Amino acid sequence: xxxxxxxxxxxxxxxxxxxxxxxxxxxxxxxxxxxxxxxxxxxxxxxxxxxxxxxxxxxxxxxxxxxxxxxxxxxxxxxxxxxxxxxxxxxxxxxxxxxxxxxxxxxxxxxxxxxxxxxxxxxxxxxxxxxxxxxxxxxxxxxxxxxxxxxxxxxxxxxxxxxxxxxxxxxxxxxxxxxxxxxxxxxxxxxxxxxxxxxxxxxxxxxxxxxxxxxxxxxxxxxxxxxxxxxxxxxxxxxxxxxxxxxxxxxxxxxxxxxxxxxxxxxxxxxxxxxxxxxxxxxxxxxxxxxxxxxxxxxxxxxxxxxxxxxxxxxxxxxxxxxxxxxxxxxxxxxxxxxxxxxxxxxxxxxxxxxxxxxxxxxxxxxxx
Amino acid sequence: xxxxxxxxxxxxxxxxxxxxxxxxxxxxxxxxxxxxxxxxxxxxxxxxxxxxxxxxxxxxxxxxxxxxxxx
Numbered sequence: 206x207x208x209x210x211x212x213x214x215x216x217x218x219x220x221x222x223x224x225x226x227x228x229x230x231x232x233x234x235x236x237x238x239x240x241x242x243x244x245x246x247x248x249x250x251x252x253x254x255x256x257x258x259x260x261x262x263x264x265x266x267x268x269x270x271x272x273x274x275x276x277x278x279x280x281x282x283x284x285x286x287x288x289x290x291x292x293x294x295x296x297x298x299x300x301x302x303x304x305x306x307x308x309x310x311x312x313x314x315x316x317x318x319x320x321x322x323x324x325x326x327x328x329x330x331x332x333x334x335x336x337x338x339x340x341x342x343x344x345x346x347x348x349x350x351x352x353x354x355x356x357x358x359x360x361x362x363x364x365x366x367x368x369x370x371x372x373x374x375x376x377x378x379x380x381x382x383x384x385x386x387x388x389x390x391x392x393x394x395x396x397x398x399x400x401x402x403x404x405x406x407x408x409x410x411x412x413x414x415x416x417x418x419x420x421x422x423x424x425x426x427x428x429x430x431x432x433x434x435x436x437x438x439x440x441x442x443x444x445x446x447x448x449x450x451x452x453x454x455x456x457x458x459x460x461x462x463x464x465x466x467x468x469x470x471x472x473x474x475x476x477x478x479x480x481x482x483x484x485x486x487x488x489x490x491x492x493x494x495x496x497x498x499x500x501x502x503x504x505x506x507x508x509x510x511x512x513x514x515x516x517x518x519x520x521x522x523x524x525x526x527x528x529x530x531x532x533x534x535x536x537x538x539x540x541x542x543x544x545x546x547x548x549x550x551x552x553x554x555x556x557x558x559x560x561x562x563x564x565x566x567x568x569x570x571x572x573x574x
Numbered sequence: 575x576x577x578x579x580x581x582x583x584x585x586x587x588x589x590x591x592x593x594x595x596x597x598x599x600x601x602x603x604x605x606x607x608x609x610x611x612x613x614x615x616x617x618x619x620x621x622x623x624x625x626x627x628x629x630x631x632x633x634x635x636x637x638x639x640x641x642x643x644x645x
Contacts (some may be wrong), residue, residue, distance in 0.1 A: 208634070244627070277618075423609075425609055480643055497575070497612055500576030500612075501576060503612065503613065504576070504609065505601065507601055507608050510602055511601075511602045511603075511604055511608070513605070514602055530594060530598075530613070530615065530616075531598060531613075532598065533595040533599070534595065546589075548619065561618070562591060562616060562618060563591060
């Protein structure tokens with residue numbers, strides 16, 4: 206469970222703190238440019254680190270400093286509750302004068318307040334723990350240390366944290382890029398869902414029981430679906446085919462030929478099955494209502510909220526009235542920014558006084574912080 | 575698929591925003607057939623609930639006999 210996210214000096218996020226402790230699902234609303242998607246980009250930086258990208262230059266660029274203010278470090282802090290222990294990871298990146306590429310200024314991983322490792326520029330200290338004796342070593346200051354420190358076992362806190370981060374699902378899907386073809390498999394979907402085929406293959410090859418869950422969900426939204434196949438089309442390549450049946454008539458359709466909305470149903474089914482199979486997962490879905498019929502939006506959001514209610518956590522953004530109405534004031538965050546020169550502000554909707562209907566107030570543009 | 579008009583289903587018409595939020599909590603129950611229930615936008619007061627029921631929903635309830643409305 207993500208408890209707290211703190212971001213400073215990254216794009217429009219200055220001294221920005223999002224606290225979603227105890228919220229299995231939450232919604233971010235706000236005008237265009239208020240910073241909703243930037244939160245996903247910040248989470249993606251941390252996700253990339255856990256997935257093995259550790260060159261700072263591949264994670265953030267000079268243009269990511271708020272208003273080009275490169276004399277102040279970019280800071281990311283994330284606090285996560287995993288197996289009843291609070292993990293806190295801190296990463297600060299700086300760009301000293303005459304440097305072309307950002308470097309690590311500070312890095313630290315703590316579990317329940319005890320440091321696992323800490324770092325100041327190139328100097329890394331691995332603290333004494335059950336797995337390790339205290340050790341100090343140097344790491345190139347253009348590289349983040351988290352992916353390069355050796356995990357000792359399956360129960361190593363380093364591994365638990367990295368696995369959780371790597372499995373984090375950040376989605377802003379572009380259905381036209383979801384072809385259903387795959388070369389290999391993965392449990393690490395991309396933001397645009399362009400590797401959906403690989404994710405689907407990875408999930409089913411490692412957790413075959415997920416098939417039943419996927420079908421169960423799809424049958425609710427597409428009652429004429431019969432089954433789906435992941436056929437071999439080459440040595441390592443597969444292609445998804447969906448079969449429909451009604452009144453004993455059959456139809457096979459390439460996944461690629463499905464509509465954008467139908468592809469999103471498949472994506473939702475896989476998100477839900479993934480959370481059940483190798484969760485608890487954290488999912489950030491930027492505008493999940495995109496591409497959906499208005500009669501589907503509410504059911505779609507309720508399915509996501511319901512499935513993450515007991516396991517995992519989901520954070521979504523939306524401009525859609527139907528999606529917004531499926532959340533309560535206690536788990537809706539309003540983001541606002543006075544101008545492009547000012548930082549993003551965030552407040553819980555229940556802390557604001559909204560006159561009349563929320564959606565009407567949003568249409569009027571009356572909700573400001 | 576949205577609610578099946580030819581199977582028993584229920585529309586919930588919340589009187590106001592507070593009622594909408596209560597219903598949101600209710601529909602998250604995993605034992606509920608979420609495809610048999612559809613929550614409508616809040617009416618904005620009891621008078622408007624009656625108005626919407628009379629003008630918009632009563633005729634559709636005659637058309638689809640498995641439809642129920644909860645206000």
